[in-house]
Amino acid sequence: MKHNFSFFKYLIVLLFAGVVTGCSQDDEFLIDPPNIAQGEQQLQDTLTMGEELLLSPKFSNTKNSTFEWTVDGEIVGNDSTYVFIPETRGTHEISVQAMNDGGEAALTYNIHSWGAFENGFYLINEGWFGHGTGTVGFYRYDTQQLEDSVYVKTNPNKDFLPMNSTLEFGTVYNEKLYLLSKVGGPVVVANAYSLKEEQRIASQAGNDWRAFLGISATKGLLSSSDGIHNINLETLQIEGKIPGISGQVGDMEKVGDYIFVLSQREGAVIFNATSYEIEKRIPGMVLGFAKTADNNIWVAGDKKLIKINPNNLETEEIELSFSAYGSWGAWHPSSITASDKAVFIAKNSSFSGGKEIYKYEDDVASLEKAFIQLPENEVFYGKGLAYNPDTKQLIIRTVREGWGENFSYNKLHFYNTTSGNLDKTESYEGYYFPAAPVFH
Known part of the structure; x- marks a missing residue:
């Protein structure tokens, strides 16, 4: 993923040149449009949570000048430079106003801060059966690097035990990452952007999960080695099974009024998304x-x-x-x-x-x-x-x-x-x- 940093440099020059006001042609401007030399300053339009960005607009003369920095409308500093450390993901408007007797100049940076695990994609690994549990990796677009075992590094007191389970499925639904294990392993729910764990169905004998499908803000489905289970997404409690289907069920998808599931015994089975009645089978x-x-x-x-x-x-x-x-x-x-x-x-x-x-x-x-x-x-x-x-x-x-x-x-x-x-x-x-x- 490439970002057009040179465009932002050019835009900043235009902004400075266009907003210097309040003096006549004969006045000496103590604040001039910024002189940004190639390689002297690198401006960014994005950064990732946990990183920091030094904003340092260049002035030809800062004599007797005062400064005011705001982030999303809130005053945050009065120095000639400002270190931006995002506290929330999203797009932030960062403005600096410079003033002296010769006039004033203003500049606005629009910077998007990615969540710690947003600017890239996850890699789910089942793990070496009997030797260790599954892991979650992350490929980051800006560095173009693969990061290993990010889940346990982010949640050091959490795991995917037992060792004979295999982490096989993951999906993002409503800004949450759902991770499912087979053979006695857990169902884990984490914030999709920070990867901080929020909920889990604990590991126990008899668990043998396959896939997760979100139905609404409060309802979901878990397929398993024995049919499909209703799950309350607020409590993460299992609330019975879907009637009419048994045996191993894997992938699931919802489009419009229908839920599509893949059954080992019956092939593709299509349910009414409201009543859960079977509408069609494709063996x-x-x-x-x-x-x-x-x-x-x-x-x-x-x-x-x-x-x-x-x-x-x-x-x-x-x-x-x-x-x-x-x-x-x-x-x-x-x-x-x-x-x-x-x-x-x-x-x-x-x-x-x-x-x-x-x-x-x-x-x-x-x-x-x-x-x-x-x-x-x-x-x-x-x-x-x-x-x-x-x-x-x-x-x-x-x-x-x-x-x-x-x-x-x-x-x-x-x-x-x-x-x-x-x-x-x-x-x-x-x-x-x-x-x-x-x-x-």
Whole structure:
């Protein structure tokens, strides 16, 4: 993510030149428009919570001058410079007024402060089963660096125990990050921007969560190895199960009046979002759900890609040139995603381990050959791919092909969704076992 700092320098010069008032042509201006030399001062339009920014407009003469700084209308200082340390995320208006006998000048900075974990995306890792719990990483746009284990660093007294659980799912809903573990692990709710934990369903035997879906400000759903559970989002208490569906249920999506869920036994099942009555079943579906900008929902199974109209639930079937595999044996979120107009599917083996991505955009011929072929000796792990709406790229996570030590060699790829070209790769080592990226 790039910011046009040179534009802000130019804007500040114009602002100073345009607001010096109160004197005649013959007066000597003791405050002149700022003289900003290249490299002398770097102005920013954004910074992240926890950082500080020195604002130091340059004056040719500050003799007998007084200054007044305000942040969002509140007076905060009277020096010629000001150190801005944001206390809240959001856009802040910072103004300085300089005055002396020759006149006055005013300048306004508009600076956006990101939350500590806002300007980037999360990376959920399931962890090395039996050796340690899952972890949460964060890829930061401004530094273009991957930060490791940010959840436990932010919440040092919290964890995802027990060690035989796997952290497999994450999503952001109503400015909260929901994290779900399988095999006895917890459900954790944190502020999506600060990552400070707010609530949790404690780890206990019998927990075996899959996915979370927000329904309203107070209601949500948790899928599991045995059906779908209602959850009160205010108390984080389980309040019974959704009738009519049992067995392992994974991915879920809500569009308009309908809730779409993926069932191991029944394929895609569509519920009325108000009554929770089943409206339609599409057997054999194992990958879902992707949503394009027109709100159409996409699922896949066997050699079929199916588009579902969310208004009337009518379907359109597109033939795939390969078999779509799900992950019911060792569940992870489905290896399907969508940009505004295109659907992307990882051609996996029976679990993960695939090497190709196919793209569909209104032309069945596009499914005849792979859109992206992974680099040599790499395979998908976990969900494998996700569309990043911030950068308009495909984010792809891989490990080295093979077993044992090969799982410790990780790649984070950034692919162009139009050309299929590889834009960037981050390599890192460790037994993370990738689950899925999560975007704001």
